[in-house]
Amino acid sequence: MADLRTYTIIYVLLLVLGTGKFVFFEFDFAYSVAIGGTILLAVAKIGLIAAYYQHLIEEPRSITYMMATAVFMVFLLTIAAGYSIQ
């Protein structure tokens, strides 16, 4: 397990990233920039939480692959369904 210091740094990072999304939409960014930026921030946050707080990095890689498969299923469903009505 990582030490308390690492966890604290990540906590601060998460707070910053969370605020970032809000900033994107509250200040004058183009909608597409705001969306793109928010997606990036969300991915970064989820990555940090999963990798360190759920310490996926210390587990066998196969668990990460399993979770990635689950996420892939969601994307598959959402994107294909969304595309089907274009």
Add this chain to the structure above:
Amino acid sequence: MADLPPMTTVKRWLVTTNHKDVGILYIATAIFFLLLGGAMALIFRIQLWEPGGVGILTGNEFNQAVTTHGLLMVFWFLSPIASGFANYLVPLQIGAKDLAFPRMNALSYWFYLFSGVLLIISFFQQGTFAGGWTMYAPLNVPTYTPAMEATTGGNAVILGLMLFVISITIGTVNFLVTIHRSRAEGLGLWNMPMFTWSWLLTVWMMLFAFAALLAALLLLVSDRVLLTQYFATDQGSSLLWAHLFWFFGHPEVYIVFFPALGIMFETFQTFTGRRLVGRKWVIIAMVLVAVQSFLVWMHHMFLTTINLEIKTLMMATTIGISLPFDLMVFALIYTMVKGRVRFTTPFLFSLGALVLFILGGITGVFLGAVVLDYEFRGTYWVVAHFHYVMVSGVTALVAGLYYWWPKITGKMYSETLGKLNFAVYFIGFNMLYFPMFLAWETPRRVFHFAEGAQIYHRVATVGAFILGLSFLIMILTFAKSWVSGPDAPDNPWEFSRTAEWAVPSPPPLENWDGRPSYASGRLEFVEDSPAATDGGVAHGQGNQAEATIEHEEEHADHASIWPFGIGVGTFVFFLGLSGLTPYIVDFAEGTPNPPEGLTTVPEPSMLYPILTVLGIGIMGVTLYKFGMEDFEVPEMNIAERWPFGGVGNTKFGVWVFLASDVVVFGAIIGAYIFMRIHMGWHEWTTVPFASWPGLLNTYVLLTSSFTVILALVMAERKNKKGLLGAMTATLLLGLTFMGVKAYEYSVKFADGEYWWYGLEYSIYYVTTGMHALHVILGLFIAVFMIYRIISVDAYLEDHRPVEFFGLYWHFVDIVWVLLFPLFYLM
């Protein structure tokens, strides 16, 4: 913990957690539901004797019979009987003593049983669900159900199905952990018996597919009980349902077929005396099919408004998926050609299954072609196709019953009666389903058809009764064997090779005395000396005194009443929920903007709120007892664990559960995105009154994630005060989150904007509500853990539960990371 009472007592079956007992319970219950579903079919086949019906059913009763027939057969019979076989045989085939989580296994069974009881009760709640087994929108919501009285019964069916899916999910987690982590030494994945292989792939498909169905059902229940609008609008509702349902539904047709396929492989090998030809390629083909099954679902939507490009793509993937199936079929045929066939009853049924499957598969390819499907969609061609494939699966499952009957009961059956059974079955089957191809122009689920088709329908009805008769012969054969059949040897089949045939019939409670091992290349039972295995898994037989001491140490528990108790509580709770709609309607009508279109609703009955509260009470007590119970399940010391070595059973189980929850939540979020795309991304109304409560809650939840990590660090340092403090902080932060949420909702309510106010409102309340529900569940666990820390200094020696709780809690946090921008910002 008490030991298991004898098999002849009722108590045994209520408290058992042993995989073989649970397997028997599953098989017996599934056969009961088969008979019930069969009775429905016979009734409506009589109605179909003449165009326009002979009048034994009203239109609505006909719909109810057709609907429940489909639901019972697909959900309550096919998968559970396969589950029963898997429960009984998979641990035996892989060399384990039981499943990884025996109490959870019992819990899945009780959820399954009670989910079926809910369906049966629905008939007596003024009528059951009548919208077809596919539950297409908008016929699945009360507003569009002609017989409004049926709301309660319809709710009970949907809730029952939800409970069934929960049961499946628990079972899935259990089997994945078991098969991946409890294989005997030397039993690599490639060498697993074919039935276990087929079941492993089945549960992997179940994990992802049933999660999508659970999401769909949660939304549907919310529509039916709370009056949200997911499936009641003309803004993409029916497409949303079709996508969610078929994303589950197509994998589901393989989920029900794979175990049957596994049985065909096993029986072909045993009764031809030959290893499956191209065994490795067959396994690869099965893996391919399992993956591809998630890529074809829109071939069920060729007649909807989805675009032609995606239809064409789905046509291609559909044709692609039949290729690996061809390989499997040829493998079976060559195995037969190369071996020397022994025409026993199980083999006959398996061979019959193969023949029927070929016909069903070919007619499926017709349906996969877009232009042909324009003509065939919604006709008896489809009905004939899927009965040929699905009931081909049933045929193989019957083969499995005959094949393993001697193992399970220790009795032989009469081959003469078995063969008679097969002959009647095969004739009945083809008389019933083949004419449906000829009568293909008949629309399905309707009892009006052209005069010219009458002869086909009459033959089919006669065939239905013959097929029904064959099941009576089957039951008679088994009953006779049970009462007066000769005793079965360990292995009645000359060429069977899998491990279940190496132990007595029926096998002893813990399956083996020594430790099964394949290290030498073939099955052996080794006697580990306690020293060599630090603690030892084996119950040594050589030295009696030593064996007893060891037995004391490694005592495995087999009995617990709490799974049954939780089952009862959940059942009562769900039954209560089924009758709450009228209260919500009453409440909604008192608000400024009530929902439209709800004119006739059943009278509220006090019974239902009482049951709901009672159910929650029972669940609370039994879950608490379950959590407190000392239940020892030794993990195997020596086992093959690829590719999931290096994590404990429970941690892996938690992760598997989270994987399914990712799909549940993902599908719900996907529903939001889909509906928003359908509406036009920028047409969307943002519901929350401001974005700051969302930001505030982001901070609150992130902080709680930090305190949970802190709790884990404290537990590792054995610092009780720190652990207690961190857990309490988590609890308080969770409560703060809920407080902010409540404030946010109340601002909306004050303006009369409830969840039925519009589609955006439904989606906002349901999605954030589902998340809040997860938070609340987490808080209950936190309270339980805090209580344990205070009362017994828990988790200082073994901090894993804190870690598992953290995994869940962080997941809930991750979901919020997505919900915040989606609902508050975009």
